Amino acid sequence: MNITIKDIAKLAGVAKSTVSRYLNGGNVSETTKAKIRKVIEENNYEPNSFAQSLKAKKTNFIGVIAPTLDSYVTSTVLMAIDEELRKREYTTLIISTSKHVDREIESLINLSRQKVDGIILISTGITDKHYQTIQSIRIPVLVVAQEVDAFNCIINDDYQAGFAMGQYMATQGHRSIVYLGVTESDVAVGQKRKQGVLDGLAQAGITEVHTYISQFDLHNASEVTKKALETSTPTAIICATDTIAFGAMKTISKLGKKVPDDYSLAGFGGYNISEVIHPTLTTIRFKNEQTGIQAAKTIINMTEGEEVQKLQVSGFHFIEGESVKKI
Amino acid sequence: MNITIKDIAKLAGVAKSTVSRYLNGGNVSETTKAKIRKVIEENNYEPNSFAQSLKAKKTNFIGVIAPTLDSYVTSTVLMAIDEELRKREYTTLIISTSKHVDREIESLINLSRQKVDGIILISTGITDKHYQTIQSIRIPVLVVAQEVDAFNCIINDDYQAGFAMGQYMATQGHRSIVYLGVTESDVAVGQKRKQGVLDGLAQAGITEVHTYISQFDLHNASEVTKKALETSTPTAIICATDTIAFGAMKTISKLGKKVPDDYSLAGFGGYNISEVIHPTLTTIRFKNEQTGIQAAKTIINMTEGEEVQKLQVSGFHFIEGESVKKI
DNA sequence: TCTTAAATTGGAACCGGTTCCGTAAATGTT
DNA sequence: AACATTTACGGAACCGGTTCCAATTTAAGA
Numbered sequence A, B: 001m002n003i004t005i006k007d008i009a010k011l012a013g014v015a016k017s018t019v020s021r022y023l024n025g026g027n028v029s030e031t032t033k034a035k036i037r038k039v040i041e042e043n044n045y046e047p048n049s050f051a052q053s054l055k056a057k058k059t060n061f062i063g064v065i066a067p068t069l070d071s072y073v074t075s076t077v078l079m080a081i082d083e084e085l086r087k088r089e090y091t092t093l094i095i096s097t098s099k100h101v102d103r104e105i106e107s108l109i110n111l112s113r114q115k116v117d118g119i120i121l122i123s124t125g126i127t128d129k130h131y132q133t134i135q136s137i138r139i140p141v142l143v144v145a146q147e148v149d150a151f152n153c154i155i156n157d158d159y160q161a162g163f164a165m166g167q168y169m170a171t172q173g174h175r176s177i178v179y180l181g182v183t184e185s186d187v188a189v190g191q192k193r194k195q196g197v198l199d200g201l202a203q204a205g206i207t208e209v210h211t212y213i214s215q216f217d218l219h220n221a222s223e224v225t226k227k228a229l230e231t232s233t234p235t236a237i238i239c240a241t242d243t244i245a246f247g248a249m250k251t252i253s254k255l256g257k258k259v260p261d262d263y264s265l266a267g268f269g270g271y272n273i274s275e276v277i278h279p280t281l282t283t284i285r286f287k288n289e290q291t292g293i294q295a296a297k298t299i300i301n302m303t304e305g306e307e308v309q310k311l312q313v314s315g316f317h318f319i320e321g322e323s324v325k326k327i
Numbered sequence C: 001t002c003t004t005a006a007a008t009t010g011g012a013a014c015c016g017g018t019t020c021c022g023t024a025a026a027t028g029t030t
Numbered sequence D: 001a002a003c004a005t006t007t008a009c010g011g012a013a014c015c016g017g018t019t020c021c022a023a024t025t026t027a028a029g030a
Helices: A006-014 A017-022 A030-043 A049-056 A072-087 A099-113 A128-135 A160-173 A187-203 A216-232 A240-255 A289-305 B006-011 B014-023 B030-044 B049-056 B072-087 B101-113 B128-137 B158-171 B187-203 B219-231 B241-255 B289-305
Strands: A061-066 A091-096 A120-123 A141-144 A152-156 A177-181 A211-215 A237-238 A264-266 A285-286 A311-314 A316-319 B062-064 B093-098 B118-122 B139-146 B154-158 B177-181 B209-213 B236-239 B264-266 B283-286 B311-314 B315-320
Touching: A006 A017, A006 A030, A006 B158, A017 A030, A017 B236, A049 A289, A049 B049, A049 B118, A049 B177, A061 A072, A061 A099, A072 A091, A072 A120, A072 A289, A091 B049, A091 B072, A099 A120, A099 A128, A120 A264, A120 A289, A120 B139, A141 A289, A160 A264, A160 A285, A160 A316, A177 A187, A177 A216, A187 A211, A211 A216, A216 A237, A216 A240, A237 B264, A240 A264, A240 B315, A264 B177, A285 A289, A289 B014, A311 B283, B006 B014, B006 B030, B006 B049, B014 B030, B062 B072, B062 B101, B062 B241, B062 B289, B072 B093, B072 B118, B072 B289, B093 B101, B118 B289, B139 B289, B154 B158, B154 B289, B158 B187, B158 B236, B158 B264, B158 B283, B177 B187, B177 B219, B209 B219, B219 B236, B236 B241, B283 B289, B289 B311
Parallel strands: A061 A091, A061 A120, A091 B093, A120 A141, A141 A152, A152 A311, A177 A211, A177 A237, A237 A264, B062 B093, B062 B118, B118 B139, B139 B154, B154 B311, B177 B209, B177 B236, B236 B264
Antiparallel strands: A285 A316, B283 B315
């Protein structure tokens, strides 16, 4: 079958403990080193990391649970996490749940069996079940993108970002606004971001905002926009994500209207595609790379039993495009 | 420390072999089953899967090496792979190489140490080094997106897709064409797709095509387009990917020109954003989901020692947008 | 009721590494 | 040259499971 340390030892004429010592930099004489090296190379020997982890009590695996892979935000964060973990000699185990909440639970348990050293959970909402599972697996878990009292979290500053956007719209002279949000079960985006927008607008005296709920995908956003524009007559539409804004844009152009002449439009996300579409989208870009790097550093600290800040907040940039008209 | 099967056995007053049998559905009496179940639940016991794999010789892990996570194509394929593997009780281990070729080699070796049952390599080019490494690790490897004689592969029908696009442009009356391609080290996209386009055009008698090389990112594509339009005066631009097409579009609009009035434009990819931009992009969408599902099925068959088709080809759809004018 | 087969269980070996411990050899110290 | 240190290396135990085997119990059949 596969070649093991025992085989190497036999072929090199030494004990397997000596081979192990050779591999891990213990005391081995130059002559035996040479012998062992030769045999290992000739046989393409690679130590079985399961056997290693079994004894080591440390796998150097970090599990990352993500709701989906095909979103700009998630993949950016994921890449940053992976990059940073690799630097520190950890292996990233990425699990996608395809937005099935029960798979998050399942994945937490699975990862705990793999004995990962820690888990980063990129979340869209923490339920009681999450809470219980995380408690029971006794592995450090870091929650990203949602704030939960009980756990360590890294979040975007959704409230402030929303506030900035609300304020901006107000200073541009808009008074009649539609907000296309998402489900409130997503506390960060569905509640905080929205509340920020509303408060930003309220500060400028704008309290009548019509809000609608959309899914995260383009298609549904497009439909919701259609319904929204049947019942409301805004001068500006603020969308909870860029994708929703794209959906809105699609509907607007289907109706024969124009952005920003007929409707001003803004989103959140800052996908690089936003600068290609015409007009370029006014949006807010969160510092996703920073979030990823921070998440990696934090989970490592947690596995090492160090104290970490309970709540870390990532910043954002305001990106002024051409999709909002001053009136 | 962590709770083990030995602890459970002791607490339940049985031998650990009995607990193991309980867990794996062997012969255990109802009364002892009850005892064991109780202890396991009380202690949140989860078997250590390293120890399991150590004996089992089978980890039910499939490694997937991807060049990046933030591309539409990759993430779509990845999600499909993950979905299909999960159905068959495998765990997907995703490694991103951030386009560093040497990390592909490194990851192959790493995954072989993790004793994954098989590896899916989403490739942008296979070098001698790849070849040697894959040979040496003695684990089934399936190459996706590039064709290599020595290994099993699943590829897009890049040549035919290119051909279809070339033909289409010709039937739309275009005679002066610019092709924005990518490096030839990417055989599939850089060579096959391009050759398809050229042949498709050639069949209609169009042989004078100016080609340029771009990177895969928007920014560079935009710059290359600028240079291209300084030296060529095409009526149509065919781009090797949608992202490159977006870059071209950006430059075109910066020059004060319009698509498709001044330049017709087409790409390959079929990202769902393509239908939002205005005008909608004429493009070709490969069946990425099918590729992913097929990849998952194939790698499992390979790990089970079954014969698989050496080369599998995924199809595509032609998507006619508004970005090409008939002249 | 006695025999035979089936079900249940514990003990030990094994998977492929790491590490502790003790011995032997090499080196250093007076 | 005698003794104290290092250095090199083999043997055995251990990590946490699974599985084979033999022993014991229980159930079934005659």
